[in-house]
Amino acid sequence: xxxxxxxxxxxxxxxxxxxxxxxxxxxxxxxxxxxxxxxxxxxxxxxxxxxxxxxxxxxxxxxxxxxxxxxxxxxxxxxxxxxxxxxxxxxxxxxxxxxxxxxxxxxxxxxxxxxxxxxxxxxxxxxxxxxxxxxxxxxxxxxxxxxxxxxxxxxxxxxxxxxxxxxxxxxxxxxxxxxxxxxxxxxxxxxxxxxxxxxxxxxxxxxxxxxxxxxxxxx
Amino acid sequence: xxxxxxxxxxxxxxxxxxxxxxxxxxxxxxxxxxxxxxxxxxxxxxxxxxxxxxxxxxxxxxxxxxxxxxxxxxxxxxxxxxxxxxxxxxxxxxxxxxxxxxxxxxxxxxxxxxxxxxxxxxxxxxxxxxxxxxxxxxxxxxxxxxxxxxxxxxxxxxxxxxxxxxxxxxxxxxxxxxxxxxxxxxxxxxxxxxxxxxxxxxxxxxxxxxxxxxxxxxxxxxxxxxxxxxxxxxxxxxxxxxxxxxxxxxxx
Amino acid sequence: xxxxxxxxxxxxxxxxxxxxxxxxxxxxxxxxxxxxxxxxxxxxxxxxxxxxxxxxxxxxxxxxxxxxxxxxxxxxxxxxxxxxxxxxxxxxxxxxxxxxxxxxxxxxxxxxxxxxxxxxxxxxxxxxxxxxxxxxxxxxxxxxxxxxxxxxxxxxxxxxxxxxxxxxxxxxxxxxxxxxxxxxxxxxxxxxxxxxxxxxxxxxxxxxxxxxxxxxxxxxxxxxxxxxxxxxxxxxxxxxxxxxxxxx
Numbered sequence: 208x209x210x211x212x213x214x215x216x217x218x219x220x221x222x223x224x225x226x227x228x229x230x231x232x233x234x235x236x237x238x239x240x241x242x243x244x245x246x247x248x249x250x251x252x253x254x255x256x257x258x259x260x261x262x263x264x265x266x267x268x269x270x271x272x273x274x275x276x277x278x279x280x281x282x283x284x285x286x287x288x289x290x291x292x293x294x295x296x297x298x299x300x301x302x303x304x305x306x307x308x309x310x311x312x313x314x315x316x317x318x319x320x321x322x323x324x325x326x327x328x329x330x331x332x333x334x335x336x337x338x339x340x341x342x343x344x345x346x347x348x349x350x351x352x353x354x355x356x357x358x359x360x361x362x363x364x365x366x367x368x369x370x371x372x373x374x375x376x377x378x379x380x381x382x383x384x385x386x387x388x389x390x391x392x393x394x395x396x397x398x399x400x401x402x403x404x405x406x407x408x409x410x411x412x413x414x415x416x417x418x419x420x421x422x423x424x425x426x
Numbered sequence: 427x428x429x430x431x432x433x434x435x436x437x438x439x440x441x442x443x444x445x446x447x448x449x450x451x452x453x454x455x456x457x458x459x460x461x462x463x464x465x466x467x468x469x470x471x472x473x474x475x476x477x478x479x480x481x482x483x484x485x486x487x488x489x490x491x492x493x494x495x496x497x498x499x500x501x502x503x504x505x506x507x508x509x510x511x512x513x514x515x516x517x518x519x520x521x522x523x524x525x526x527x528x529x530x531x532x533x534x535x536x537x538x539x540x541x542x543x544x545x546x547x548x549x550x551x552x553x554x555x556x557x558x559x560x561x562x563x564x565x566x567x568x569x570x571x572x573x574x575x576x577x578x579x580x581x582x583x584x585x586x587x588x589x590x591x592x593x594x595x596x597x598x599x600x601x602x603x604x605x606x607x608x609x610x611x612x613x614x615x616x617x618x619x620x621x622x623x624x625x626x627x628x629x630x631x632x633x634x635x636x637x638x639x640x641x642x643x644x645x646x647x648x649x650x651x652x653x654x655x656x657x658x659x660x661x662x663x664x665x666x667x668x669x670x671x672x673x674x675x676x677x678x
Numbered sequence: 679x680x681x682x683x684x685x686x687x688x689x690x691x692x693x694x695x696x697x698x699x700x701x702x703x704x705x706x707x708x709x710x711x712x713x714x715x716x717x718x719x720x721x722x723x724x725x726x727x728x729x730x731x732x733x734x735x736x737x738x739x740x741x742x743x744x745x746x747x748x749x750x751x752x753x754x755x756x757x758x759x760x761x762x763x764x765x766x767x768x769x770x771x772x773x774x775x776x777x778x779x780x781x782x783x784x785x786x787x788x789x790x791x792x793x794x795x796x797x798x799x800x801x802x803x804x805x806x807x808x809x810x811x812x813x814x815x816x817x818x819x820x821x822x823x824x825x826x827x828x829x830x831x832x833x834x835x836x837x838x839x840x841x842x843x844x845x846x847x848x849x850x851x852x853x854x855x856x857x858x859x860x861x862x863x864x865x866x867x868x869x870x871x872x873x874x875x876x877x878x879x880x881x882x883x884x885x886x887x888x889x890x891x892x893x894x895x896x897x898x899x900x901x902x903x904x905x906x907x908x909x910x911x912x913x914x915x916x917x918x919x920x921x922x923x924x925x926x
Contacts, residue, residue, distance in 0.1 A: 210498075261482040508774055
């Protein structure tokens with residue numbers, strides 16, 4: 208009987224140790240955590256014991272939950288996304304092939320006003336996977352829509368367009384950005400496109416961005 | 427050979443009836459189901475989450491079962507004096523240990539097949555199945571054989587609790603050998619050589635790691651199979667030979 | 679042709695257990711010498727802790743002597759092959775409780791390389807002989823002490839051994855059981871088997887043994903024919919005198 212109880216305890220410990228390893232003890236008693244605290248990526252990688260994917264997944268869930276909690280806050284209540292960048296960075300260090308973490312992570316960070324962190328996340332992935340068109344494509348969007356750097360965005364759209372399997376609108380976007388003139392209309396058009404074709408989580412980001420540009424979408 | 431199979435099947439019969447097994451098996455099932463629930467949290471990542479957590483669960487529970495059953499096996503025989511029945515017959519002591527090893531491996535193989543079938547069944551139902559997943563589970567099986575050999579070695583000379591702790595520590599170290607190599611580089615030359623020596627002696631369980639890649643469809647290459655089987659076999663033989671040498675000297 | 683060596687030959691056998699933490703070294707056996715001839719029934723008497731079990735374990739290779747020699751059927755006890763000709767029933771044995779009587783005997787027989795029809799027939803014979811046929815399909819955990827003792831005797835005979843070693847075989851048996859076991863031992867005697875049994879029950883020794891040895895505190899304090907040892911007294915009186923004189 209003792210063995211059975213011991214087995215149950217160890218099973219729970221073994222399972223939850225994946226999550227506990229990545230949570231700062233102080234955060235456990237906070238109802239809605241103010242900061243997201245994750246271990247340093249190099250330390251986490253050393254301690255992952257070949258469970259890198261699981262560690263990445265657990266951190267990913269934490270980051271999404273944290274992000275969602277901040278976004279849910281009432282208007283007027285300050286949002287604090289501290290730690291979100293570290294979390295996405297950790298996810299992609301533990302599992303570099305978790306492409307969605309980079310792509311959605313960069314949107315979430317840019318949306319949280321952490322544009323440099325967003326760009327760094329994508330550049331890291333670009334350097335690791337130079338053959339993937341999604342990364343320069345994504346970087347270009349972030350630079351244009353948040354970073355207001357039309358020239359760099361155009362360059363990255365061009366870079367993406369030269370990679371295998373890239374959709375043709377990369378080149379169109381580049382052309383539009385290289386052209387002189389105010390880019391606000393192009394930005395609005397781009398966000399509308401993203402809103403219409405993106406999944407639920409991106410639609411929220413697009414809606415907020417359009418509101419910021421003075422375009423209110425029907426509910 | 428017949429005697430060996432006799433011993434192995436007796437150990438199989440003994441361990442397959444252990445209640446711990448069923449507790450842990452149920453837990454594993456619950457965890458696999460829970461990972462499905464977790465999967466709904468993250469948009470379009472359900473597949474990755476469920477497969478990652480499922481494989482992780484199979485490995486963790488396989489290790490747990492190997493620990494619980496293996497560390498008490500030899501101890502129980504000596505404590506309950508059933509060892510007298512076997513060792514007073516024309517059974518060489520090493521054969522007794524190998525029989526225990528094979529019997530427990532048979533039990534773990536059955537469990538791995540059960541957990542694997544549940545996991546792969548779920549994957550098939552969801553349209554996520556790929557053969558590398560099966561390869562990853564097979565690699566877990568090889569790793570468990572090495573762990574069983576470790577538990578048998580420790581249980582020839584120490585208590586079940588200490589065997590469990592030592593084996594679990596070796597499991598963690600075995601998956602963290604990069605840390606050892608880093609430490610060897612940073613340390614003073616003499617210490618560095620010692621640590622490098624340790625790196626080669628301690629089990630390199632990352633040899634059997636295929637879970638992370640399997641979720642991305644990476645098959646285990648033929649060369650990796652050869653290497654894993656060869657290393658696993660060699661290390662297991664070394665562990666069991668050491669256990670036999672210790673057991674040979676024991677008095678009852 | 680009778681073998682030239684005795685069935686059991688022990689010469690100056692000493693076993694000293696090394697000191698443990700908080701305990702001094704313990705002398706298990708001290709300079710013991712005895713022989714048991716083929717076909718003989720030999721009883722080893724002594725109070726608890728005298729070293730009877732230690733002696734048998736040395737003959738079975740479970741314990742290594744500190745000095746002196748022991749030989750069983752002409753071989754060193756560490757030789758695994760000689761155990762194919764030995765049958766052993768340990769004191770208060772535990773068996774694999776999840777097995778039935780039948781399965782347990784099949785397992786034991788398998789360890790001697792027996793299998794198939796010959797093994798099945800042997801199991802039937804033995805179960806009959808020890809009166810356990812009715813309980814063959816019952817799990818051992820449901821056996822009473824007496825039943826376990828009987829199945830223990832059966833496993834000791836599964837290989838039709840030349841020498842049968844029994845350690846306190848009567849323990850846990852009721853008077854009927856003891857009578858049946860005595861008859862069984864007499865039956866083994868008539869088959870020409872050598873029997874070496876440890877006991878502290880003097881009446882069994884008087885009834886069954888030609889020769890006897892008495893151990894006390896690891897020393898062989900008396901050894902020889904039962905009649906010679908008794909010297910007109912009861913064996914009990916002789917035993918008490920010999921053992922009492924050497925009590926620490």
